[in-house]
Amino acid sequence: xxxxxxxxxxxxxxxxxxxxxxxxxxxxxxxxxxxxxxxxxxxxxxxxxxxxxxxxxxxxxxxxxxxxxx
Amino acid sequence: xxxxxxxxxxxxxxxxxxxxxxxxxxxxxxxxxxxxxxxxxxxxxxxxxxxxxxxxxxxxxxxxxxxxxx
Amino acid sequence: xxxxxxxxxxxxxxxxxxxxxxxxxxxxxxxxxxxxxxxxxxxxxxxxxxxxxxxxxxxxxxxxxxxxxx
Amino acid sequence: xxxxxxxxxxxxxxxxxxxxxxxxxxxxxxxxxxxxxxxxxxxxxxxxxxxxxxxxxxxxxxxxxxxxxx
Amino acid sequence: xxxxxxxxxxxxxxxxxxxxxxxxxxxxxxxxxxxxxxxxxxxxxxxxxxxxxxxxxxxxxxxxxxxxxx
Amino acid sequence: xxxxxxxxxxxxxxxxxxxxxxxxxxxxxxxxxxxxxxxxxxxxxxxxxxxxxxxxxxxxxxxxxxxxxx
Amino acid sequence: xxxxxxxxxxxxxxxxxxxxxxxxxxxxxxxxxxxxxxxxxxxxxxxxxxxxxxxxxxxxxxxxxxxxxx
Numbered sequence: 001x002x003x004x005x006x007x008x009x010x011x012x013x014x015x016x017x018x019x020x021x022x023x024x025x026x027x028x029x030x031x032x033x034x035x036x037x038x039x040x041x042x043x044x045x046x047x048x049x050x051x052x053x054x055x056x057x058x059x060x061x062x063x064x065x066x067x068x069x070x
Numbered sequence: 071x072x073x074x075x076x077x078x079x080x081x082x083x084x085x086x087x088x089x090x091x092x093x094x095x096x097x098x099x100x101x102x103x104x105x106x107x108x109x110x111x112x113x114x115x116x117x118x119x120x121x122x123x124x125x126x127x128x129x130x131x132x133x134x135x136x137x138x139x140x
Numbered sequence: 141x142x143x144x145x146x147x148x149x150x151x152x153x154x155x156x157x158x159x160x161x162x163x164x165x166x167x168x169x170x171x172x173x174x175x176x177x178x179x180x181x182x183x184x185x186x187x188x189x190x191x192x193x194x195x196x197x198x199x200x201x202x203x204x205x206x207x208x209x210x
Numbered sequence: 211x212x213x214x215x216x217x218x219x220x221x222x223x224x225x226x227x228x229x230x231x232x233x234x235x236x237x238x239x240x241x242x243x244x245x246x247x248x249x250x251x252x253x254x255x256x257x258x259x260x261x262x263x264x265x266x267x268x269x270x271x272x273x274x275x276x277x278x279x280x
Numbered sequence: 281x282x283x284x285x286x287x288x289x290x291x292x293x294x295x296x297x298x299x300x301x302x303x304x305x306x307x308x309x310x311x312x313x314x315x316x317x318x319x320x321x322x323x324x325x326x327x328x329x330x331x332x333x334x335x336x337x338x339x340x341x342x343x344x345x346x347x348x349x350x
Numbered sequence: 351x352x353x354x355x356x357x358x359x360x361x362x363x364x365x366x367x368x369x370x371x372x373x374x375x376x377x378x379x380x381x382x383x384x385x386x387x388x389x390x391x392x393x394x395x396x397x398x399x400x401x402x403x404x405x406x407x408x409x410x411x412x413x414x415x416x417x418x419x420x
Numbered sequence: 421x422x423x424x425x426x427x428x429x430x431x432x433x434x435x436x437x438x439x440x441x442x443x444x445x446x447x448x449x450x451x452x453x454x455x456x457x458x459x460x461x462x463x464x465x466x467x468x469x470x471x472x473x474x475x476x477x478x479x480x481x482x483x484x485x486x487x488x489x490x
Contacts, residue, residue, distance in 0.1 A: 003173050019136055127279070202341075206344045210336040229417075267359070371442075380421065381421045389426050
């Protein structure tokens, strides 16, 4: 198994994404590529104690990703 | 679907862009490339509680982008 | 011995991973690649004194990894 | 339109450049390349509330650029 | 002499490794590659005044290394 | 004109160099390359309110450079 | 003259090296490569007001170097 294959298993499911700088996103994983660019739908962004909803789709740049978890 | 394809869907529409360091931009997406360099028109920049308007076009360097959302 | 070979020895065993920014992960190493992208199962994330459990699999981006230890 | 083409439209005009770390430059754009290296003439540098004038030409390294706006 | 050759001289000897962010590791150098990825055995990690022992082998990512010294 | 050509115009003249992290150098530009590695002679380094003189030649790594100005 | 040639002139002489994060090293330059990886002998490391001696040879990773001066 290659590491990025685990993302294939999480396609169309809810994932948790943490990025550099401490932002966290939760949303349904709709697409990804080998750079770890991610597309989330219905994403919620958590910074400290503030949650912001992003209706529709959100593109998270792979460079910023620290980890992805179901 | 490839992650960057979602930007194609947002062309000529208003998007929200967050960059490293906590700056946020809102504007109409007029162009992008695969490095995630973005062109916004009528952009508003939000840093903390300060909003600055940038009439005309703004180029945001892809390296700095954390996420893009409609 | 090449450095990344040591990860082969830790496959399917519990490892400790530290990332830039001070996050620590403990979990069973299920996969890795030469970029040091890591797949952990049953990971626990420690930030300061807070421990968060991530059931299932977690993908840690190699770019963020500082060290890996059994 | 490619993102960097917008810089062509701003050639020999006054632009605003923000860099990582919060420095801001205003000056006339005299040259640029695809790395976003920029040449400004008559640049003013703003850090916090301090403005410094740099007569003649200034080279801003593309790596440091966050955005460019007219 | 090429810079990385000095690591060859330190093979199977105790070295001191400092990484970005101020962590320090001491351990026996068991392997390295040209990216400066390092394998230490019996490593001690020092962060501020706290020392943590990592029995067995530790992989330190080359990207994080600032210096290595006997 | 290409951006780096402006450095050619500043050869053997006094320049101001700012680097990431807020260090500033003033010195005579004796050499540069396309990575923006710079050689300064008689450089003064300013960090906050402290000025340090570096007699002879100083090599500034291009990666660290934010801007160069006459 | 190419920028890195100045290091050739400093071979086997005492140099001052500053790295990202504010560490400073003084030692005799015994080797370097084009990535600016440096080997110092008899290096002293200065962080704030603390000086640490590293007898023998020290390898400083080029990525971390901000400047080198005699």
